[in-house]
Amino acid sequence: MTAEPDSALHADAARPSRREQILQAAAQLFAERGSRSVGVDDVGAAVGVTGPAIYRHFASKDAMLAEMLLRISERLLAGAEQVLTDAGDDPADQLAGLIAFQVDFALDNPALITVQDRDLGALAEADARQVRRLQRRYVEHWVGVLAALAPEASTAECRARAHALFGLINSTPHSGGRLSRPAMQARLTAMALAAATA
Amino acid sequence: MTAEPDSALHADAARPSRREQILQAAAQLFAERGSRSVGVDDVGAAVGVTGPAIYRHFASKDAMLAEMLLRISERLLAGAEQVLTDAGDDPADQLAGLIAFQVDFALDNPALITVQDRDLGALAEADARQVRRLQRRYVEHWVGVLAALAPEASTAECRARAHALFGLINSTPHSGGRLSRPAMQARLTAMALAAATA
DNA sequence: GGCACAGGTTAACCACGGTTCACGTCGCCG
DNA sequence: CGGCGACGTGAACCGTGGTTAACCTGTGCC
Numbered sequence: 001m002t003a004e005p006d007s008a009l010h011a012d013a014a015r016p017s018r019r020e021q022i023l024q025a026a027a028q029l030f031a032e033r034g035s036r037s038v039g040v041d042d043v044g045a046a047v048g049v050t051g052p053a054i055y056r057h058f059a060s061k062d063a064m065l066a067e068m069l070l071r072i073s074e075r076l077l078a079g080a081e082q083v084l085t086d087a088g089d090d091p092a093d094q095l096a097g098l099i100a101f102q103v104d105f106a107l108d109n110p111a112l113i114t115v116q117d118r119d120l121g122a123l124a125e126a127d128a129r130q131v132r133r134l135q136r137r138y139v140e141h142w143v144g145v146l147a148a149l150a151p152e153a154s155t156a157e158c159r160a161r162a163h164a165l166f167g168l169i170n171s172t173p174h175s176g177g178r179l180s181r182p183a184m185q186a187r188l189t190a191m192a193l194a195a196a197t198a
Numbered sequence: 199m200t201a202e203p204d205s206a207l208h209a210d211a212a213r214p215s216r217r218e219q220i221l222q223a224a225a226q227l228f229a230e231r232g233s234r235s236v237g238v239d240d241v242g243a244a245v246g247v248t249g250p251a252i253y254r255h256f257a258s259k260d261a262m263l264a265e266m267l268l269r270i271s272e273r274l275l276a277g278a279e280q281v282l283t284d285a286g287d288d289p290a291d292q293l294a295g296l297i298a299f300q301v302d303f304a305l306d307n308p309a310l311i312t313v314q315d316r317d318l319g320a321l322a323e324a325d326a327r328q329v330r331r332l333q334r335r336y337v338e339h340w341v342g343v344l345a346a347l348a349p350e351a352s353t354a355e356c357r358a359r360a361h362a363l364f365g366l367i368n369s370t371p372h373s374g375g376r377l378s379r380p381a382m383q384a385r386l387t388a389m390a391l392a393a394a395t396a
Numbered sequence: 397g398g399c400a401c402a403g404g405t406t407a408a409c410c411a412c413g414g415t416t417c418a419c420g421t422c423g424c425c426g
Numbered sequence: 427c428g429g430c431g432a433c434g435t436g437a438a439c440c441g442t443g444g445t446t447a448a449c450c451t452g453t454g455c456c
Contacts, residue, residue: 018403033319036234039443052445056403061444117372118316121231153425156376157385163373164366164389171365174315178354187355191362194396195389216433237413250415251434259414 002152019057021047031111031173035065035096035119065119072112073134076105080141091148098142102169102183108172115134146196165192217255219245221266229309229371233263233317263317264325270310271332274303278339289346294338297390300367301383308371344394363390
């Protein structure tokens with residue numbers, strides 16, 4: 001009773017059970033067809049339960065989406081900050097680290113990448129604001145590194161560069177799995193590096 | 199009577215009237231909130247009529263979306279083929295032309311770019327198939343040029359490169375309008391060129 | 397054993413939104 | 427003038443889908 005085994009606030013590393021299954025299955029479905037087109041029954045069926053069972057784990061379908069997007073933003077932001085502390089002071093190393101991280105994330109979680117920028121608009125304004133705040137902080141880490149590498153460029157310019165790099169790297173969900181993971185990783189990394197220093 | 203002034207099949211250059219207004223307004227709304235979240239009433243209101251009035255111009259909301267996506271794919275494909283015939287036999291020139299074209303299109307029609315890859319899944323299978331066919335042909339033009347520039351790369355590899363370039367160029371809707379159009383154009387072009395030849 | 401509670405189930409509820417209907421109005425053509 | 431066709435409107439219809447309600451079952455703990 002003193003220690004709650006799980007909370008709606010953050011990932012529960014201890015057990016990969018239900019709730020987590022639901023989030024994962026929902027992410028997959030949302031990525032394929034868009035959150036508005038996926039029914040609660042569909043999500044339930046994907047984990048072997050009926051629709052309403054979802055409500056034992058989430059307050060609403062919207063709450064489910066909100067938590068999904070929040071977690072993604074948090075993981076990305078935390079990852080970027082980890083990368084920046086691990087890399088030294090050399091902006092080139094930092095950039096390489098950020099690119100490697102984003103490439104890995106995109107290749108490992110194509111569904112999350114898709115959902116994040118497709119269904120942000122489906123969130124209630126309060127949740128959307130919070131997600132955008134996290135995203136902005138993530139972007140700003142990139143902008144900082146890019147600015148260090150190109151001192152002549154304005155902040156707006158660097159932001160545009162950062163978004164272009166995200167677009168490039170996040171293209172993976174669109175290019176089907178024709179290429180092996182290592183090949184894709186190498187290709188995206190090379191292209192992103194070349195584009196970043198253009 | 200002998201010459202029908204408009205047909206559902208292709209754009210009606212003669213007059214920018216209703217039907218066309220509707221498609222344009224709908225594209226804007228769909229881009230902002232996603233087609234599933236936009237009501238027929240919303241689209242109507244955007245052009246100053248009530249919801250059901252839409253049905254005087256389109257068989258259904260889905261038909262509207264289908265026509266929208268078909269037109270986009272057709273415009274892109276036609277543009278690419280135009281570019282390739284205008285450019286000479288030099289693959290480098292061809293690539294530059296394709297990039298310039300895609301950059302212009304993306305900067306001129308951010309809403310269409312957004313809708314095209316967000317709402318393809320909302321189409322009936324028959325329509326979706328047709329759109330994908332057109333898209334595939336568009337992509338193949340890029341793949342051909344990229345293959346000519348990098349003979350050692352496999353077709354799958356070139357396809358991945360092409361999608362990455364699309365992602366890069368199509369990032370414009372995400373980076374707000376902070377940068378002037380010419381600056382954005384120059385930046386995207388430079389990054390795309392650098393990435394393409396990486 | 398029995399109680400509490402987590403986790404499911406089915407049936408019902410209800411709002412929303414696409415679509416259709418029956419009805420106006422305006423402009424043009426014979 | 428009379429009527430027809432294009433274009434709109436407000437009201438009604440109805441399927442879909444999120445949500446809730448009432449009820450069941452197993453498991454762990456006193």
